[in-house]
Amino acid sequence: MSVRNLQHLFAPSSVALIGASERAGSVGATALRNLTGAGFTGPIYAVNPKHRQVAGITCYASVADLPQAPALAIICTPPASVPGIVRQLGERGCRAAIILTAGLSAQRDALGRTLQQAALDAAQPYIMRLLGPNCVGLLVPGIGLNASFAHTDALPGKLAFVSQSGALVTGVLDWARSRGIGFSRFISLGDSADVDFGDVLDYLASDGETSAILMYMEDVRHARKFMSAARAAARSKPVVVLKAGRMPEGARAAASHTGALAGADDVYDCAFRRAGMLRVLTTEDLFAAVETLAHARPLHGERLAIMTNGGGPGVMATDALVDGGGKMATLSAHTLGQLEELLPPTWSHANPVDIIGDAPAARYVRTLELLLADEQCDAVLFIHAPTAIVPSADIARAIAPLAKAASRNVLACWLGGEAVAEARRICFEAGIPTFDTPEDAVNGYLQIVHYRQAQNLLMQVPPSACNEFEADRIGARGIVLAALAEGRSQLAEPEAKAVLAAYGIEVVQTRLAADIEQAVGAAIEIGFPVALKVVSQQVVHKSDVGGVALDLDSAEAVRSAAQRMQRRLAELQPDARLDGFSVQQMARRPDAVELIVGAATDRVFGPVILFGQGGISVEVTGDHAVALPPLNTVLARDMIGRTRVARLLAGYRSRPPADMEAILWTLTQLSQLVSDIPEIIELDINPLLADSAGAIALDARMRVALADCSASSLDRLAIRPYPRELEETIEFEGRALLLRPIRPEDGPAHLAFFDALTPDDVRYRMFVRIRELTASQLARFTQIDFDREMAFIATRDGADGQPETLGVARVVADPDNVAAEFAVTVRSDLKGHGLGRTLMKKVIAYCRSRGTREIVGEALPQNTRVIRLVRSLGFEVTPAPEEGTMRLRLPLE
Structure with missing residues (x-):
């Protein structure tokens, strides 16, 4: 309900x-x-x-x-x-x-x-x-x-x-x-x-x-419902949330690094970000955020210029900005030259711009004009401490019109009490976000930055998919089910790697050996040097019991290492059973960065994906980010960008950048894996080695459990993934045509589809004349919530080998699934060929399967093709004179 x-x-x-x-x-x-x-x-x-x-x-x-x-x-x-x-x-x-x-x-x-x-x-x-x-x-x-x-x-x-x-x-x-x-x-x-x-x-x-929604939250109980509602609400108005319980009581016991690292508060954080909401930490920030966002202009970048009449407040603001992860603007040479001519010789000569305490109102105005004109500044923070030279209110009256008319964000900080009260009022009435301290002002600016980042993420359209890789779902799930049939809750490392390989994730060659001599034989077959690892269901982290040996270059070295492991396991963990040894090819990647990617199951939001700096010290470094599946390349890239290790991956000194596409592929395929196989409840790839040659998994572990495998098992995911089961291939005009749900990656093809429509067809669809789709409209059409709406496209490869969209039928249900509003559009040159009827029949069948009670829509009276089409499909068509449209309705009950 x-x-x-x-x-x-x-x-x-x-x-x-x-x-x-x-x-x-x-x-x-x-x-x-x-x-x-x-x-x-x-x-x-x-x-x-x-x-x-x-x-x-x-x-x-x-x-x-x-x-x-x-x-x-x-x-x-x-x-x-x-x-x-x-x-x-x-x-x-x-x-x-x-x-x-x-x-x-x-x-x-x-x-x-x-x-x-x-x-x-x-x-x-x-x-x-x-x-x-x-x-x-x-x-x-x-x-x-x-x-x-x-x-x-x-x-x-x-x-x-x-x-x-x-x-x-x-x-x-x-x-x-x-x-x-x-x-x-x-x-x-x-x-x-x-x-x-x-x-x-x-x-x-x-x-x-x-106009805005503020929430104080302790927990969420219905993750799918919450995420669908939150994503819809955040697209229409600011949603700001104060979530209690940020401090963890302690790391929970887990069979993987990912399970230990993916804390509940991190998961809430990523859920809010995915929904386009802004999270704040105090009640005062909750209301300040609304006031700030209400007057915020679109951000085209995050570089802040600070303008002050005193050095100390400027330094305080700079410290707060850097501590908060913000970016200081580097002023252009042209701007610096003009400031040199304008300001006294003792000015700061850099950002923050200290215009000196004796500044008259004209100096404030001209400095602000120069900063707003600098293409390397995306926003300006103005800080003023009262002086006896010029009344603060006079300065506020001088700069308020300029700040109000600016296309960039201008924030004001008036230090003091009664002396600046009138200045604060002037700025407040002009709609300029106004603060009492430099730290509060920077916090307000960072709220704009974080909110816009979340909103931009909602509007990003990934590039079209260039690799239609088909994972071996049946084979991968077979490995998991076989382990469960044997009563095991953990896959052996070679099994885990086989599951990863079935999803196109590159892994090093690995063999499972039952005893020492089999381990020696496996090493000879793989070829030296090799790595040897102990295999035991009771051992969570192999290195804790001396269960890892690297660069073994002979049969005797493998035999000796295996014997040492056997002894160490008996000494350090006598209750553990030795199940054998894992032998794997040594990966020679001297310039590679060690990463961790994995998945865990949150009790509220279900599966979550983790990315960060890998190695044995992952819990100590704490450099990681989590995200909710399903992931696409845009979401995966955002996830990587929220970690410190991203800077290492960008390359430094003589080390070239890592192959980002390979890392993105690993993350998106991992997301697909945990979406497809509900029995996987924890997963670690640590380390994933990444360098300019690609990314390869050295070590992997998976924990599994029996799961509900009915259609309702998808409810464990907070966001419904792409419904592959709704894909259908038909014959259309002698060629194969794929009918399938739309994906974010269809953005370029959808743009080309829109461009191929005649002006009248656009007007029939939109009810107004539109020349081109904006980025936000394109994102809205291609990034849909499959739990509440559906858009089926008819697609095939065009003459240039790239996918082309020939038609789309869209249906959006109300939150209670009582009525669903439809729209159908076919490329203008393909009208009258039956494609619209085919798409509408698919929409009707889909709505029936979901239990929707009725399909409704509107059409302009001139849109006779659609009116004839829906009448032939059983729709009731009645005029709505007050709206100038025809109402279309198909009861499904």
Whole structure:
């Protein structure tokens, strides 16, 4: 369930309070006072069998006695009564309730259910939405609704605040009111038995009263639902999240480095980034981010120029920027020359630009003009400390028009109190992000940078895939299932490498030997020198027991090393069983960088991919990044760029850059592997050697477990991967034509497809005339959420050997999968050949398989081809005179 009936929760026409009271200090009395005192104009009903009247309004004995069904009910009665009240409300016609009562998950009913589950079961037949239990409630200041037991009202505004913590709800309300910050919706989720973050994000994404969404989060319970809702919301408005519980309690036991490194907070971080949201660390940052992002201009780079009238604040800002991973602008020679002519000889001669404390307003203006004109500056931070020479307000009045009109971001920092209060007000009213300290200003700038990075990631289109490699899924999964059939939870190293090789990941030649003499024979067959490793199910890290020997160049050296390993294992880990030895070809890569790539399973978000600096000290260096599968080359490259080892891979001194394409291939194939084979729960490639010649896996381990292998096993992935099973090859005009879901890599072909459409065909599809697709539009068309939408393309190789798109049929379902809106477009020169009908039939079959209730759409009356097509497929076609379009509808139930 998602947005069904949420309009009754967030915009009710009437409200009933079940458990209304006059007892001072009670929840029922507080909620009634809030409800009646906030200005709500709809009917308010009180329910309590012990009273005929409370707080001057009529009190009804039960839900059944109410004069009409309330749109929204607030329940603050004892836990045992809640499921029955929910059932009565549903029977009466109420479709939304807020359960303020706590303790429902700790008590059980006569059937053994928790009272929380009993309440959900009671609501389900009526599609009645429940907020809570154990929540503070809900405030909608725009309609005067205070359906909470909070101690104060909220001011009206354009921000939505959503919190799991009741204590934070009341604290933030107080904090925001004292600063004049208003809200469109203020929502306490409590235990989130029904309405959760995913539901609220879906609702707020299309809420015209909300310009930005702020969230305080402790955990996510439905990762797929959350990620789909978050990605959709973040495309339409800023979503800023404050996530609690950042500090790990300790590394969990794991059979791999990846399992130990991929901490839960890292996974939340990468989920927020993948969704295009901004994460902040404090409540103050939460609100500051919204103010900053509201006035932020598009960033074309991340280089910051700092302009100040005092050296110290400039140095402080520089330190904060470098510590935060930001980039200082290097001023061009032309700009430096002009500044030399403008500024006193004692100026700083570099960035930060110290214009000296005696600067008149004209010097501020001219310096800012020069910095804004420098192509090597992407943003400017202005810092001012008050002086007795020129009033700060005069300077603010001089620079505000210039900063407001600039195409680049300008941020202001006014140091001091009363002396700069007027200057702060002037900048604030001009829409210039304004801060009290250099550190706060830099933090605000970095929020813009991080937010834009996340948004850009949403809009990136990967290059078209040049290698249609087909992995041996059956063979790889067969190796895994064979190990599970033997009762093993870990693959032997040669088995793990065989699985990797089935997915096109390069591995060194490796043999498994049962004893010492077999190890000697395997070494002779492979050819010297070789590496020898101990194999034991009980040994997690081989080096801990002296179980690795390198550069063995003779049979005797292999025999001696194996004997030493056997003795060491018996001494250091006597309970471990020696299963044999792994013999592998030595990889001679002196210039290679040791990397680690792997996968682990997070309890909330499912499989996660890890990349970082490898070797035996990976836990100590802590240089790694994690990401959610599925990965494409853009996402994989972003992941690499978030590590320090990326700088080593770029090459240094006489070492050439590593083959980045080989590393990207390894990551994307690893992502495909864990998506395809649900039994793999942990995986390590450590080290993966990378140099200019490519990337090769030296050591690999995999942990496996029995898994649900039905279609629903894909639910373990937070983001639904490419649905390969929907691919279909047909014959079209004597040639093979592939019908398949669209992929991000189809961007170039989709652009060419759009360019081949006539202006009228574009207008029929878009309802307006568009000459070309923007980057964001192209990304939106090709980077789709397969859990909620589908776009089938008809594709084949063109005359130049590159894939070409001939047609596309798109369908986007609402979050509840009730109605799906379709669109179909065929290349203009192929109209009338039956391709549109073929694509539409595939869309209809797909929607039926998903249980969608109806397919709907719109067409201009002039678009007679599409109207004839859908009529022939059973669509109802009716005019919508007020919109000037034809409504198209196909019931599927």
